[in-house]
Amino acid sequence: MVRKIDALGEMCPIPLIKAKEVYAKMMESEILIIITDHSCVVSSIIDYFKHFKCEVIMYEVINGVWEIKIVRG
Amino acid sequence: MFISQPAASLQIKALEKELKIKLLERSNRGVVPTEAGKVVYKYAENILSLCENMIKDTRECNDSVQKRLTISSCATLGQYSLPCSLYEFSKKFKDIEIQTEHTFTYDVISQVRDRGFDIGFIEGSYSDESIECVFMGNAELFFVASPKLLDIETLSKEQLWQYSFFLIHRKCSLRKIIEENLVKANESISHLKINMESPSIEAIKSFVLSGNGVSILPYLSIKKEIYNKALKMLKVDNISFPYSFSMIYNKKHIKPIKYEFINFMKNEGQKKLC
Numbered sequence: 001m002v003r004k005i006d007a008l009g010e011m012c013p014i015p016l017i018k019a020k021e022v023y024a025k026m027m028e029s030e031i032l033i034i035i036t037d038h039s040c041v042v043s044s045i046i047d048y049f050k051h052f053k054c055e056v057i058m059y060e061v062i063n064g065v066w067e068i069k070i071v072r073g
Numbered sequence: 074m075f076i077s078q079p080a081a082s083l084q085i086k087a088l089e090k091e092l093k094i095k096l097l098e099r100s101n102r103g104v105v106p107t108e109a110g111k112v113v114y115k116y117a118e119n120i121l122s123l124c125e126n127m128i129k130d131t132r133e134c135n136d137s138v139q140k141r142l143t144i145s146s147c148a149t150l151g152q153y154s155l156p157c158s159l160y161e162f163s164k165k166f167k168d169i170e171i172q173t174e175h176t177f178t179y180d181v182i183s184q185v186r187d188r189g190f191d192i193g194f195i196e197g198s199y200s201d202e203s204i205e206c207v208f209m210g211n212a213e214l215f216f217v218a219s220p221k222l223l224d225i226e227t228l229s230k231e232q233l234w235q236y237s238f239f240l241i242h243r244k245c246s247l248r249k250i251i252e253e254n255l256v257k258a259n260e261s262i263s264h265l266k267i268n269m270e271s272p273s274i275e276a277i278k279s280f281v282l283s284g285n286g287v288s289i290l291p292y293l294s295i296k297k298e299i300y301n302k303a304l305k306m307l308k309v310d311n312i313s314f315p316y317s318f319s320m321i322y323n324k325k326h327i328k329p330i331k332y333e334f335i336n337f338m339k340n341e342g343q344k345k346l347c
Contacts, residue, residue, distance in 0.1 A: 008297040011156045037296040039344065040157035063292070065300045 001027075007036045008065070015041045016048060023049075023070065032070040035061075042066050088113070119187040126189030130328065140166075140330045144173045145184040146194040147246065149274060150318055151175040153293045155194060158342040162334060169330060177272070178246035185323050191331045193321040196246040205324045207335070209343055214251060214289050214314035216307040221284035227308045230260060237286035238265045242272040250316045251289050258312040278304075289314060 003022055007015035019034055026032060036042060042058060045068050049056050053073035060066050076084075089096050096110035106114060129141060146155055151173060159171055176184070178195040185193040186203050200206040216233065241247045252262045268286065271277055274294045281288050282303055298304035320338055322331060 008300065012160045035300070037300070038157050040161055062296070062300055064296050 002031045002033060005032070005034045007034055007041060009037065010041070011038060012040045012044055016044050019045055019070070020048070023052075023054075023072065026072045028072055030072050032072070034068045034070070035065065036068070037065045039064075039066075042068060045070075119183075122184075122188035130189075140168055141170045141172065142192065142330055142334055143190045144171060144192045144194070145181045145190045146173060146175055147178045147181055147196050147318075148175045148272065149196070149247065149291050149294055150194045152274070153291075158338065161341065162337050165337065166330070166333060177244050179244075182321065185321050189326070191322065191326075191328060192334060194318065195321060196250065196316055196318050198317065198319045199321060203323050203325050204321050207320045207322075207339060209318050209320050209338070211315060211317050212291060212293055213316070214247065214291050215295075216287060216309050216312075217281055217290050217295060217304050218287045218307055219282055219284040220302065220305055222287070223305070223307070226305055230264075230310045230312065233287065233307065233309050234264055234266065236266065237268040239269045239271070239277050239280045239286050239288050240265070240267050241274070241277065241289075242270045245272055247291065247316075251314055254314045255312065258310070260312065 003026070005015065005018050005022060007018065015034060015036055015038075019032065022032055034041075034045060036045075046056055046058065049070055055069075055071040055073065057069045057071075058066055059069070085096060092109070092113070094109045095107050096113055097104045098107055126143065144155075144159075152175065155173070159173070163169060163171060174184070174190075178197065178199075181190075181193040181195050182199050182204065184190040186201070194209070198206050198208065218236070222236070240251070255262055269280070274290060277288050277290065278295065278298065280286060281290075282298065287307075292299075292306075295304055295306075299306060320335070322335060
């Protein structure tokens, strides 16, 4: 299952708070995609989820907009 | 104002006597400031703002825990880019109270130079004997339209000039950037059918999103709409609108927390400006 969080226009720490809530409900190998236009959101999400058993891939879709894909391990 | 009108009149007359100049034209129809009166009014605004900031800043000397930073910013940076940097800064310096205001660039400069604001963020650059300027980054404005209005992305200026433009207000420095870049491209703003102007980027965006016309907007403010394809950026005859933005501060006012912030922005903050 793929869950999406559209965090465009949202500033830190709102997207990270939302991501934590959704991740907590996810099962193994489920996917979460967060879309953000703030670089601080990208770094805070990567920093947070590196402690978890999951795969985090970040992709700059257009200049200044990132999709962060988290696959729960 | 907690003062009676006769008392206020007496104060003003005393000031006129001291300055040896008329500040108000008094007639049957009321009072109107003279040219000198307008000058005094402007200084009075600065003096009152400086006084307020002086009181707040001196309180901080006693209170080592509470520290305050006043930041004035042009609207685009303040709304779309700055909050991330401020959030990162406040994570590092937890006891700092940050107060921000958004206004036009020329007013940001006044606030930093004359009214005791610690930091300013402006489009372009500015420095003088009081103001130090630090380059923060480059940005760009683009012609934008809704797909409801235009289904092509490349067009000639003659094609684009047919449409109604809703532009940033002439008081914004972004407007000056638009005009200068049009001149560089051997064009003139007078060729545009400007039906409306507004200092609010969100208002302009709503207009363009509904397909009622076109505009020239900073990329920083339209990322979401470009990603969602609600708006498209147009390529028009090699016309482009690049600009830079800067951080300014008054080098004559020394305040430790201000220099912490300046160093933070120089070292890390630039990357955090979205």
